[in-house]
Amino acid sequence: MAAIKEACGLFGISSAHKEPIGFACHYGLYALQHRGQEGCGIALNTEGELSVHKDLGLVNEVFPRALSVDEEHTRMAIAHTRYGTSGERSRENVQPLLFRHHMGSMAIAHNGNLTNDAALRCRFEKEGCLFHTTSDTEVIAYLICKHRLATGDIHKAIELAMDELEGAYSLLIMTSSLLIAVRDPNGFRPLCLGKLDDGYVFASESCALDAVGAVFVRDLQPGELCIVDKADQSLTSSLVHCNAIKSSLCVFELIYFARPDSVIDTISVHQARIRSGSFLALEHPCQADVVIGVPDSGIDAAIGYSRQSGIPYGIGFIKNKYIGRTFIQPKAGDRESGVRIKLNPIASTVRGKRVVLIDDSIVRGTTSKRIVRLLREAGAKEVHLRSSAPPFLHPCYYGTDIDSRKDLFACKYDHQQMMDILDVDSLGFLLPEQVVKLSDHQGIGFCSACFTGVYPTAVPKGASNA
Structure with missing residues (x-):
């Protein structure tokens, strides 16, 4: 039996002051419920402090009401609805996953499946790493943290991690100050960008942008890395891993x-x-x-x-x-x-x-x-x-x-x-x-x-x- 695999729904938002973050995440998850019904979660960035609320179940079971959020101080969040296809059904595998590190906390949500998960996991365990989930998302997070420790730069760390990751991965990553969206060089799984009056939204499907009133801007290119800075809502993009290979969107x-x-x-x-x-x-x-x-x-x-x-x-x-x-x-x-x-x-x-x-x-x-x-x-x-x-x-x-x-x-x-x-x-x-x-x-x-x-x-x- 292969390691745990996912084809899930991703939603991320960064808004300066107008958008109600709690309601936006709620609506975004509802719009993506069809992509997974095993569990769901929301990670919040409140004045640089990260927290995660998640559990097994449908969106209306985990969040019967919109998540109570300090709207004045919480202006960034990522959310995930999970489709687990193998492995145990456990709350630990529900995303986003939150990692606290002396280089800075990081929340991560993943749609896809690594083909070299087992090899990376084995290598990291030999180096002394202890994994708490059976999800390959944790392997991705460990690899990013490892490169972040070496470079001191989350942007560079993700680019270096992409050099080693193989298979399908669309990612949303949130730090104390940044919202980062990543699509693998093959573009197996979808990820798109939307614009709010005062910020940006990323989602697995454009229907989630519609749900929160965001204007569809474009799909992320295969291999693209997009970064939104919470301080000024500026958007930058890295195309280092783009155009190396032909895109391979999953036809399913x-x-x-x-x-x-x-x-x-x-x-x-x-x-x-x-x-x-x-x-x-x-x-x-x-x-x-x-x-x-x-x-x-x-x-x-x-x-x-x-x-x-x-x-x-x-x-x-x-x-x-x-x-x-x-x-x-x-x-x-x-x-x-x-x-x-x-x-x-x-x-x-x-x-x-x-x-x-x-x-x-x-x-x-x-x-x-x-x-x-x-x-x-x-x-x-x-x-x-x-x-x-x-x-x-x-x-x-x-x-x-x-x-x-x-x-x-x-x-x-x-x-x-x-x-x-x-x-x-x-x-x-x-x-x-x-x-x-x-x-x-x-x-x-x-x-x-x-x-x-x-x-x-x-x-x-x-x-x-x-």
């Missing part, structure tokens, strides 16, 4: 993770999903009466399929909004139970009809099987399942919950066996070569290694593609 951000109203690396998530549905209709046409999508991330693709094919679109499921996302539940039993109470079919839409069912992906098959069963029980005459992602054939080392081939549906069965197990009349996947066409913008590179086995970086030492 567009297919599943991100909210459809977000824009990531200039790409509208909504439009990308519409395009995937259009490609599916061209690649896998069928005779049917209605097209429906699995809420929420399958709906846009279903609309695209309907428009391209001419088959009417219908609302096939009502989703219980109070149930978490089943893919990002760590255990298969939890995912299966979640489906039972999460979705309910609208019988009048599907009864006696040939149904095209669009889902965002088929990873382990258990969720798809249950959804098809719900349609059969509601009276669907035929069910033609289409996935707006290609078959998952390889593990992911960059923060998606796909740690080995042994659990992947498409690795265990051939096409006919998958149809039989899922009880569908036909089955179609997006072609891997169409993934790179989800954006109509030139120059955006994608990581699609979980479909192709072609990894943008070296895989973790000792890992097998099995």
Whole structure:
């Protein structure tokens, strides 16, 4: 089993005097709740003193009301919502993590997964380091602190740490005077910049900027380091690690993770999903009466399929909004139970009809099987399942919950066996070569290694593609 991995939500704010920091963090976390439901936290900078408030649970459980903040003296904060895909579910692994050091305190929040975490951790432990979490975020923090001790400069320390870090990492780092945003040179995970009247906001997705009334400025470039100084709200940027390699945005951000109203690396998530549905209709046409999508991330693709094919679109499921996302539940039993109470079919839409069912992906098959069963029980005459992602054939080392081939549906069965197990009349996947066409913008590179086995970086030492 690989070390703990995350594909989480980051939110950071620095405001001179107008923005209510507590409410902003609250709204930002709510906007990013879809990126992780295991735990969440907020780190505050109050006149240079750092503090962290965090726990296991959803945002409304951990923070039933906006965090009480001394608004006059607290003008900077970072927040994090966590998606843990392996390892123990513990409060210690909830972020932001806070480190107190004689060079200065530092809070850090991380979205991604290091591929050299084990090697770095082993090296540091031999040097006498004691780790208190199983998160690779702590390894990143230790590396930064080590270089900070040697250089006395947090900016230089982060740049030196980036020379040694491998894999996926979007970071928010807060010191007594600075808010720092970092994106790895591959750009695996998103991170964007927004402007307030009197400050700046960083977030994993642009929808969080909208939630606090910030104006979207741009996405951070892969390898970019941005620094906001609390004293005068000045923004500086370092591009030392930019342009060394082609960007490799995780394509699953567009297919599943991100909210459809977000824009990531200039790409509208909504439009990308519409395009995937259009490609599916061209690649896998069928005779049917209605097209429906699995809420929420399958709906846009279903609309695209309907428009391209001419088959009417219908609302096939009502989703219980109070149930978490089943893919990002760590255990298969939890995912299966979640489906039972999460979705309910609208019988009048599907009864006696040939149904095209669009889902965002088929990873382990258990969720798809249950959804098809719900349609059969509601009276669907035929069910033609289409996935707006290609078959998952390889593990992911960059923060998606796909740690080995042994659990992947498409690795265990051939096409006919998958149809039989899922009880569908036909089955179609997006072609891997169409993934790179989800954006109509030139120059955006994608990581699609979980479909192709072609990894943008070296895989973790000792890992097998099995």
